[in-house]
Amino acid sequence: MKKIIIIGGGFAGTNLANKLAKNPDFDIILVDINNYNFFPPLIYQVATAFIEPSNISYPFRKMFQGKENVEFHLGSLVMIHQQANIVETDKGYLKYDYLVLAMGTETNFFGNKNIEEKAFPMKNINDAIALRNHILLSMEKATTTNDAEEEKKLRNIVIAGGGATGVEVAGMLSDMSRNIISKDYPNLVEGVGKIYLIDGSNALLGPMSQKSQQEALKVLKARGVHIILNTLVSDYNDEVVTLGDNQKIPTATLVWASGVIARQAPGLPESSITRGRRIMVDEFNKVLDTDNIFAIGDQCLQISDKNYPNGHPQLAQIAIQQGVLLAGNLVRLEEQKPLKPFSYHNKGSMAAIAKFKSVVDFPKGGFMKGFMAWLTWLFIHLIPISGSRNKFKLASNWIVSFMTNDPTLRLILGTEKKDANPS
Numbered sequence: 202m203k204k205i206i207i208i209g210g211g212f213a214g215t216n217l218a219n220k221l222a223k224n225p226d227f228d229i230i231l232v233d234i235n236n237y238n239f240f241p242p243l244i245y246q247v248a249t250a251f252i253e254p255s256n257i258s259y260p261f262r263k264m265f266q267g268k269e270n271v272e273f274h275l276g277s278l279v280m281i282h283q284q285a286n287i288v289e290t291d292k293g294y295l296k297y298d299y300l301v302l303a304m305g306t307e308t309n310f311f312g313n314k315n316i317e318e319k320a321f322p323m324k325n326i327n328d329a330i331a332l333r334n335h336i337l338l339s340m341e342k343a344t345t346t347n348d349a350e351e352e353k354k355l356r357n358i359v360i361a362g363g364g365a366t367g368v369e370v371a372g373m374l375s376d377m378s379r380n381i382i383s384k385d386y387p388n389l390v391e392g393v394g395k396i397y398l399i400d401g402s403n404a405l406l407g408p409m410s411q412k413s414q415q416e417a418l419k420v421l422k423a424r425g426v427h428i429i430l431n432t433l434v435s436d437y438n439d440e441v442v443t444l445g446d447n448q449k450i451p452t453a454t455l456v457w458a459s460g461v462i463a464r465q466a467p468g469l470p471e472s473s474i475t476r477g478r479r480i481m482v483d484e485f486n487k488v489l490d491t492d493n494i495f496a497i498g499d500q501c502l503q504i505s506d507k508n509y510p511n512g513h514p515q516l517a518q519i520a521i522q523q524g525v526l527l528a529g530n531l532v533r534l535e536e537q538k539p540l541k542p543f544s545y546h547n548k549g550s551m552a553a554i555a556k557f558k559s560v561v562d563f564p565k566g567g568f569m570k571g572f573m574a575w576l577t578w579l580f581i582h583l584i585p586i587s588g589s590r591n592k593f594k595l596a597s598n599w600i601v602s603f604m605t606n607d608p609t610l611r612l613i614l615g616t617e618k619k620d621a622n623p624s
């Protein structure tokens with residue numbers, strides 16, 4: 202049996218592991234820093250107390266029950282010892298015949314220490330819980346302060362980054378402000394204070410069609426979100442956000458949805474690391490200048506796909522398709538058959554702007570918005586949720602939450618500290 206070590210159990214890693222499960226030619230160990238897989242596109246709904254973290258998370262050990270050739274190892278990559286074919290994690294050493302790197306990305310603060318220390322990133326479940334606690338605690342503090350300026354700071358929220366995550370957080374917070382905060386905190390008549398959405402480019406939802414961008418702008422403006430484009434967030438200190446044009450916004454909450462950088466993979470040849478720290482791979486996802494190491498998903502950069510000469514966007518579908526193709530290619534490698542090159546099959550993109558308001562860009566140029574787009578968005582986001590019990594719980598949570606506009610998940614659990622995040 203060939204030993205495959207997969208580092209990272211996101212979309213790419215779990216699709217690879219599940220495709221090779223029960224294949225008697227392979228013995229697989231999947232390594233992850235968390236003991237669960239989660240669904241990043243919905244963490245903004247956890248952050249805004251709309252769904253529970255367990256709705257979109259699934260334990261690896263449960264996922265691999267009954268798959269005898271797949272083991273789980275809770276740990277974090279420390280070093281790849283290429284010559285010895287060994288990976289070192291913080292929990293021990295693992296020998297491999299094939300190593301697959303699928304660790305995705307982490308938040309990029311572009312070197313700004315103030316922002317790194319004080320802003321709330323939106324990358325994983327811990328980030329979402331920390332933000333949820335912080336928003337609820339800020340509202341509690343706002344109800345008790347007698348200082349009008351302090352109250353304004355506590356209620357204002359600034360979101361840096363007008364991509365899908367920033368747009369979805371802004372839309373959800375505006376709904377939360379109107380439907381929930383104003384009822385839970387009757388003395389805060391305006392609910393959450395001003396919600397600002399800041400982006401350095403000239404449009405929201407950058408990679409989507411112009412129609413989607415304009416719809417996002419229209420819907421969020423109608424909901425009272427203050428949108429500032431062509432402007433960067435340059436600093437965050439003493440609860441004041443400073444913008445590139447020196448505008449200052451007092452706020453206790455800066456949500457950072459502004460950029461990612463690939464996770465580090467120490468021990469790889471320097472020649473294989475390229476822009477955004479992504480690992481350069483060939484058309485079969487083999488890492489440049491290595492023999493038996495592969496990288497898939499957000500962590501890699503592949504420029505061999507003729508439709509994407511600058512590399513693929515960092516999206517779930519690409520990670521899934523690369524994981525599935527690599528599983529087939531590892532089988533082909535063992536059978537000494539020719540490998541298949543990766544070519545991305547674009548299934549379109551979508552974003553939920555607010556309740557009943559979504560946009561969908563179809564691969565061949567079609568566009569849909571409004572209620573039907575929102576229903577499509579719900580359906581498409583339900584399918585990949587791990588576990589049928591989770592799918593059912595998420596669907597019922599959504600039905601109750603959207604019908605009542607008042608889910609009951611506003612619990613301040615654990616600590617407010619944003620360093621609750623282990624990753």
Ligand SMILES: Cc1cc2nc3c(=O)[nH]c(=O)nc-3n(C[C@H](O)[C@H](O)[C@H](O)COP(=O)(O)OP(=O)(O)OC[C@H]3O[C@@H](n4cnc5c(N)ncnc54)[C@H](O)[C@@H]3O)c2cc1C
Nearest residue numbers: 209211212213234242277278304305498499515516517520
């Ligand atoms: C908030 C948010 C919203 C998004 N919305 C969308 C969307 O709507 N549509 C879309 O297509 N894409 C979306 N994306 C992007 C999408 O989530 C990624 O493209 C996708 O998750 C990439 O899959 P991956 O398997 O490469 O990496 P990930 O899914 O990021 O998985 C990486 C795994 O590696 C593990 N890991 C990290 N470091 C280590 C380490 N040192 N040692 C061991 N394990 C480690 C992590 O715990 C994680 O399980 C969103 C991303 C975010 C953050």
